[in-house]
Structure formats: C-alpha cells, structure tokens
Amino acid sequence: HSFDGLRLRARLLVQGDARRFVILCHGYHAHGASMAHFARHFYRMGASLLLPDARAHGNSEGRYTGMGWTDRLDLLGWIDELNRRFNSPEIILMGVSMGGATVMNALGESLPSNVVCAIEDCGYVSLRDELKWQLKRYYHLPASLFLYLADLPCRLLAGYSPLRDGDGEAALRRCTLPLLMIHGDADDFVLPDMLKRAYAAANGPKLRLVVPGAAHAESVLADSHAYWRTVDAFIA
Numbered sequence: 345h346s347f348d349g350l351r352l353r354a355r356l357l358v359q360g361d362a363r364r365f366v367i368l369c370h371g372y373h374a375h376g377a378s379m380a381h382f383a384r385h386f387y388r389m390g391a392s393l394l395l396p397d398a399r400a401h402g403n404s405e406g407r408y409t410g411m412g413w414t415d416r417l418d419l420l421g422w423i424d425e426l427n428r429r430f431n432s433p434e435i436i437l438m439g440v441s442m443g444g445a446t447v448m449n450a451l452g453e454s455l456p457s458n459v460v461c462a463i464e465d466c467g468y469v470s471l472r473d474e475l476k477w478q479l480k481r482y483y484h485l486p487a488s489l490f491l492y493l494a495d496l497p498c499r500l501l502a503g504y505s506p507l508r509d510g511d512g513e514a515a516l517r518r519c520t521l522p523l524l525m526i527h528g529d530a531d532d533f534v535l536p537d538m539l540k541r542a543y544a545a546a547n548g549p550k551l552r553l554v555v556p557g558a559a560h561a562e563s564v565l566a567d568s569h570a571y572w573r574t575v576d577a578f579i580a
Contacts, residue, residue, distance in 0.1 A: 345421075346399065346406075346417070346418050346421060347417050347418075347421065348414075348503065350399055350404065350405040350406045351404070351405045352396060352397065352399060352404040352405065352418060352421070352422075353396070353397050353402065353403040353404050354376055354394050354395055354396035354397060354422065355376050355377065355393075355394070355395040356392075356393070356394055356395075357383070357387060357392060357393040357394075357395075358392045358430075359387065359390070359391075359392055360390055360392070362392045362430050362433055363430075363433045363434060364390070364391045364392065364433060364434045364435075364436070365391065365392045365393065365394055365426055365430070365433050365434070365435050365436070366383075366386045366391045366392075366393055366394075366435075366436045366437075366438060367393075367394045367395075367396070367419070367422060367423070367426075367435060367436070367437050367438070368382055368383060368386075368393065368394070368395050368396075368438050368439070368443070369396065369398070369415070369419065369437070369438065369439030369440070369442075369443030369444070369446045369447055370395075370396075370397075370398065370401070370439075370440065370441075370442075370443050371440050371441030371442045371443055371444075371561060372409065372411075372441060372442040373401070374401065374402075375397045375398075375401050375402030375403075376395030376396055376397045376402055377395065377402075379395050379440070379443075381564065382438065382440075382564070383395060385572060385575075389576070389579075391436070392430075392433070394422060394426060396418070396419075396422055398410060398415050398418070398442070398443075398446070399414065399415065399418060407501075408501055408502035408503075409442075409502070410446075410502070410504070411442065411445070411471055411504070411506075411510060412442050412443075412444075412445030412446040412448075412449055412467070412468070412471065412510060412512075413445075413449055413471060413504045413509045413510045414502070414503050414504055415442070415446040415449075416446055416449035416450040416452075416453065416515075417453075419437070419446055419447070419450045420450060420453060420455075423435060423455070423456065423459060427456060427458065432456065432458045433458065434458055434460050435458055435459045435460065436459075436460060436461055436462070436463070436579065437450065437451075437459065437461075437462040437463070438462070438463040438464070438465070439463075439464055439465070439467060440464075440465040440466060440467075440561050441465070441466050441467060441468075441533075441534065441560065441561050442467070442468075443464075443467070444464035444465050444466055444467020444468075445464075445467040445468050445469070445471070445474075445510070445512060446467075447462050447463070447464045447467065448462075448464055448467055448469060448512040448515055448516055448542060449510065449512055449515050450515075451515055451516060451518075451519035451521060451523065452512075452514060452515025452516065452517075452518045452519060453515075455521070459521065460521070460522075461521055461522040461523070461524070461578070461579065462521055462522070462523050462524070463523075463524040463525075463526070463575060463578070464523070464524070464525055464526070464542070465526040465527070465561065465563060465564070466526065466527050466528065466531055466533075466534050466538075466560055466561050466563065467512070467534065467538070467542070468512070468534045468538050469512035469513055469516070469538045469541050469542040469545070470510065470511060470512060470513065470538070470541070471506060471509060471510025471511075471512075472491065472506060472507055472508075472510065472511075473538075474534060474538075475487070475491060475506055476488065476491065477535065479491075491506050491507055492507065494506060495507045512542060512545070513541055513542070513545040514545075516542060516545040516546040516547065517545050517546075517547055518547070519546060519547055519548050520547060520548040521548050521549075522548055522549040522550070522551075522578070523546050523548055523549070523550050523551075524550075524551045524552070524553070524574070524575065524578045525539055525542050525543055525546070525550065525551070525552045525553070526539075526552070526553045526554075526555065526563050526571070526574075527539035527552075527553075527554055527555070527558075527563070528554075528555045528556075528557070528558025528559055528560065528562060528563045528566060529554050529555065529556055529557070529558065530556075530557050530558055530559050531558065531559055531560045532559070532560070533559075533560035533561075534560060536554070539552060539554065551574070551578055553570070553571070553574045555567050555570065555571065
C-alpha cells in the first residue's frame with residue numbers, strides 16, 4: 345500500500361538466492377510488463393526483478409498519474425517491501441522516461457544502504473520544464489499561464505505541484521550513489537538538454553551514454569550493443 349493508501353501492484357521474479365534485485369520503473373501510460381526487454385537482460389545476468397505498475401497505471405490503483413514525483417515515494421515503499429521480504433538484498437534502480445524521472449527524484453531521498461546504484465534512461469530532470477515543452481509542442485498553449493492555472497487543482501487532486509515539485513536537479517545534488525544516465529540525441533520528447541542538466545547536478549560517481557540517432561526511449565533499440573555493454577560495465 346502506498347503512503348496515501350493506494351493498493352499498488354508489481355510483478356516479482358525471484359531466482360537464485362535473491363541477493364540482488366533490479367527494480368524497473370516504466371514510463372507514462374505503460375505498465376510493469378512493458379519493461380520486459382530490460383527484465384530479460386537482467387534476469388539472464390542472474391538478478392531477481394521487481395516490475396511495479398506505477399500509480400494510475402496497469403493494475404495499480406489511483407486516478408492521477410504521479411509524473412515521477414509521488415512515484416518516488418512509491419518506489420521507496422517498494423524498496424522497503426523487498427527489504428522486509430528478502431532481508432535487505434542488494435538493490436539496483438532503473439527507470440525509463442517517467443520511470444527515469446522517478447528514479448532521479450528518489451535519489452534525493454534517504455535511501456537504505458543496500459541500494460547500490462541507479463540507471464536512468466531518457467528521464468526528465470524537471471517536471472515543470474517537461475510539461476511546458478509538451479504544452480508548447482503538442483497543444484500550442486501559453487505554458488506558463490496554463491501551469492499556473494492548473495497548479496491548485498493538481499495539488500488538491502494529485503498531491504503535487506507542477507510548478508514547484510519534480511525538481512530532479514535538486515534531488516541529484518543530494519545524491520551520492522553511482523548513477524548511469526542514458527539519452528538518445530534524436531529524442532524530441534524529452535530533450536537531450538535534460539541529460540546535460542542531470543549530469544551537471546549529480547554529485548555522486550556518474551557516467552553518461554548518448555546514443556546517436558536514438559529517439560525517445562529507443563536507445564536500447566538503436567544501439568543495443570553499446571547500451572548493454574555500458575550498463576553491464578557500470579554495474580560491474
């Protein structure tokens with residue numbers, strides 16, 4: 345159950361002695377099973393897996409999407425659940441798109457010491473700036489005015505402010521965990537500038553991979569060899 349009383353669901357795949365888990369956080373309008381391509385790779389590495397359905401996605405309860413902000417607290421809840429069930433195994437966090445934002449925001453919280461590293465793929469490091477870009481690009485709306493008008497309803501209904509919450513840069517400045525950041529240079533949904541900002545903000549050991557020609561959330565498809573070689577080396 346989430347901090348605000350929602351029943352959240354996840355797929356759990358346990359193998360071996362269950363001493364290493366990868367938690368995979370999916371993107372907007374997706375669900376845990378949409379991370380199957382990533383899950384397959386980590387499973388073959390010998391890791392156990394947790395694939396949550398984010399609030400208001402898949403089989404989890406909720407009327408309003410957390411956009412990576414309230415989801416960060418849900419992610420902390422899943423970490424606590426794994427620690428309770430499996431006696432604090434080694435945990436690696438990975439998220440794509442909104443899931444990447446979830447991971448970056450969670451890194452600003454107090455994480456248990458068995459969370460050893462994190463990977464974010466094409467996440468937005470600022471919820472406000474991402475919403476402004478999408479409002480301008482798709483709807484041709486005056487973004488600043490629209491967000492100002494939407495702020496109070498969003499705070500009352502969804503529990504966060506699109507103007508003040510979702511500051512991944514502030515979270516990363518508090519982060520000391522190793523972080524791998526991945527982005528495609530042809531991403532026009534979450535602009536590659538988000539990677540530059542995230543990399544500059546991160547205070548812990550950090551590595552970045554820019555995949556030429558990759559669109560949003562397609563880096564793993566555009567150059568799977570470079571993608572997994574980098575991920576595997578980073579984890580090792």
